[in-house]
Amino acid sequence: MIKSIGMKLYVLLTILFLYTPIVVLMVMGFNESRYNSLPFRFSTRWYEELSQNATLLSAAENSFYLAIVTGIICVILATLFTLGAESLSKRAEGLCRSVMMMPMSIPWLIMGLSMLLMIRFIDMDKNLFFVAAGHVVISLPYAMLVLQARIHSIDPALEEMSLSLGADAWTTFRKITLPAIAPAMVAGGFLSFMISFDNFPISYFLMPSGISTLPIEIQSSIKFGFTPEINAISTIIIGISLACLAIVGLIMGRSFKSVLGGGK
Amino acid sequence: MKNNKKVMTLPGMAVLFLFAILPLFIMLAYSFQSDNGTGLTLENYSRFFTKTFYLTLTFRTIVNSFLVTVISLVIAYPLAYIMAKHLKGLKNIVMVLLIIPFFTNQLVRVYSWLIFLQDGGVFDRMMNALGLIDGTMGLLYTRTAVIIGLIHAFFPYMVITIYMALERLDNTLLEASSCLGASKLTTFTRVVLPMSMPGVVTGIMIVFVPCLGTFVEPRILGGVNGTVIGTVIEDQFFEIYGWNFGAAIAFLLLAMVLISMAVINRLGRRYDS
Numbered sequence: 001m002i003k004s005i006g007m008k009l010y011v012l013l014t015i016l017f018l019y020t021p022i023v024v025l026m027v028m029g030f031n032e033s034r035y036n037s038l039p040f041r042f043s044t045r046w047y048e049e050l051s052q053n054a055t056l057l058s059a060a061e062n063s064f065y066l067a068i069v070t071g072i073i074c075v076i077l078a079t080l081f082t083l084g085a086e087s088l089s090k091r092a093e094g095l096c097r098s099v100m101m102m103p104m105s106i107p108w109l110i111m112g113l114s115m116l117l118m119i120r121f122i123d124m125d126k127n128l129f130f131v132a133a134g135h136v137v138i139s140l141p142y143a144m145l146v147l148q149a150r151i152h153s154i155d156p157a158l159e160e161m162s163l164s165l166g167a168d169a170w171t172t173f174r175k176i177t178l179p180a181i182a183p184a185m186v187a188g189g190f191l192s193f194m195i196s197f198d199n200f201p202i203s204y205f206l207m208p209s210g211i212s213t214l215p216i217e218i219q220s221s222i223k224f225g226f227t228p229e230i231n232a233i234s235t236i237i238i239g240i241s242l243a244c245l246a247i248v249g250l251i252m253g254r255s256f257k258s259v260l261g262g263g264k
Numbered sequence: 265m266k267n268n269k270k271v272m273t274l275p276g277m278a279v280l281f282l283f284a285i286l287p288l289f290i291m292l293a294y295s296f297q298s299d300n301g302t303g304l305t306l307e308n309y310s311r312f313f314t315k316t317f318y319l320t321l322t323f324r325t326i327v328n329s330f331l332v333t334v335i336s337l338v339i340a341y342p343l344a345y346i347m348a349k350h351l352k353g354l355k356n357i358v359m360v361l362l363i364i365p366f367f368t369n370q371l372v373r374v375y376s377w378l379i380f381l382q383d384g385g386v387f388d389r390m391m392n393a394l395g396l397i398d399g400t401m402g403l404l405y406t407r408t409a410v411i412i413g414l415i416h417a418f419f420p421y422m423v424i425t426i427y428m429a430l431e432r433l434d435n436t437l438l439e440a441s442s443c444l445g446a447s448k449l450t451t452f453t454r455v456v457l458p459m460s461m462p463g464v465v466t467g468i469m470i471v472f473v474p475c476l477g478t479f480v481e482p483r484i485l486g487g488v489n490g491t492v493i494g495t496v497i498e499d500q501f502f503e504i505y506g507w508n509f510g511a512a513i514a515f516l517l518l519a520m521v522l523i524s525m526a527v528i529n530r531l532g533r534r535y536d537s
Contacts, residue, residue: 018365021379024380081273200370200480219480
């Protein structure tokens with residue numbers, strides 16, 4: 001009995017460690033003080049000021065569009081790759097897969113600045129194309145993990161059956177393969193959307209001046225004196241992320257679980 | 265038909281080649297150039313290896329990663345064990361609670377620690393209320409703050425990998441062990457621990473390796489006391505404009521990453537089968 005209470009207490013403590021700072025951040029968004037100082041006095045002032053803050057809002061908008069583009073490109077590339085990789089020889093498949101997964105093990109700092117050096121090497125200015133390319137490269141492995149897990153679980157006999165019953169390759173893809181992998185495509189797209197939306201290092205190195213994303217704005221306001229507007233927008237983002245997570249979780253059910261269990 | 269399908273891997277491979285592999289080679293080329301642009305040189309690397317500042321920094325980066333990994337392991341192992349073997353319906357809820365913070369922005373999490381730890385902030389108030397200290401702990405802008413922030417970011421990964429290994433562990437094995445007269449401790453050290461080692465090794469891999477390349481947490485939570493290799497590279501590119509030297513340090517960091525991956529992999533192979 002005591003042992004069981006002790007264990008639950010331990011679980012509770014670790015969860016507290018995980019959430020306390022985040023909760024403090026959210027609560028301080030409703031605090032009157034500019035410097036997040038105590039005692040706490042309730043106010044919605046920072047939410048009002050946020051609604052007037054064009055820089056922060058347009059940065060959030062940029063992050064959103066960038067993440068949408070990244071998510072879509074990642075799903076397309078990952079789906080094509082995983083479907084195609086099956087017909088490669090075992091050896092080539094393993095090699096190609098490890099190349100595709102490589103950005104997962106290289107620090108984003110290095111990915112970002114090596115691309116920056118490449119842009120300088122070919123004597124071009126920083127532009128949004130390279131930002132998107134950078135985001136795609138680092139988000140792709142996550143989309144791949146999800147799709148791979150799903151495609152491996154499809155029974156190949158189904159496709160063979162469809163082909164032998166006279167359906168052409170395209171019909172087979174449309175009627176058998178696509179419906180089977182669609183949930184994984186949504187989950188993979190969502191995951192790469194989130195990676196891109198939250199990414200700071202790549203954008204930091206590659207964003208042309210004058211345009212910014214939300215993480216960049218948060219970083220610069222931490223550097224140059226923050227205001228609780230950051231708390232307000234962080235709270236909103238956390239809320240939206242959780243809502244998306246819940247919706248995708250509900251729609252995807254099992255295949256989403258395989259993402260969370262199978263990813264690194 | 266088969267050849268058709270192979271072509272489908274090309275777009276992905278092309279993107280990876282153009283925007284990941286090629287840039288790394290260009291970075292390598294930059295690291296062998298001197299700032300005044302005359303031919304190949306090793307001066308960037310010799311500068312790194314002859315100044316004690318950079319060597320101390322490398323050492324400090326590795327120690328930081330090591331501490332984060334060890335403390336994460338100490339926190340995560342009991343949690344994963346309790347989840348796998350003692351929590352029944354609750355374990356899925358705990359799992360979801362562990363995963364949710366992955367979907368919050370990295371900078372938001374760091375910023376939340378900044379607010380939590382600042383002088384006269386919530387943490388100081390809590391400690392005062394408990395009567396543990398008087399005044400401020402002065403934790404913000406110390407190495408301790410950096411390590412706390414990194415543990416917060418990484419320990420859930422460790423819990424998940426260890427949990428997955430323990431979950432696969434068959435309960436009948438534990439029963440068999442105790443039936444045959446093994447004490448609880450023996451069962452743990454001879455059965456549970458060895459069987460969970462693959463999860464532990466994967467956990468070490470995905471905590472230690474990314475920690476080496478962090479620069480956001482050290483910068484924001486550590487201030488001047490947080491300097492690590494990552495922040496020095498950042499400075500070379502954004503403050504000092506020593507791009508060639510920056511490229512060389514980045515390459516050395518990449519080498520550290522690859523070497524530690526190889527070492528941890530080797531460690532893991534012992535527990536395969």
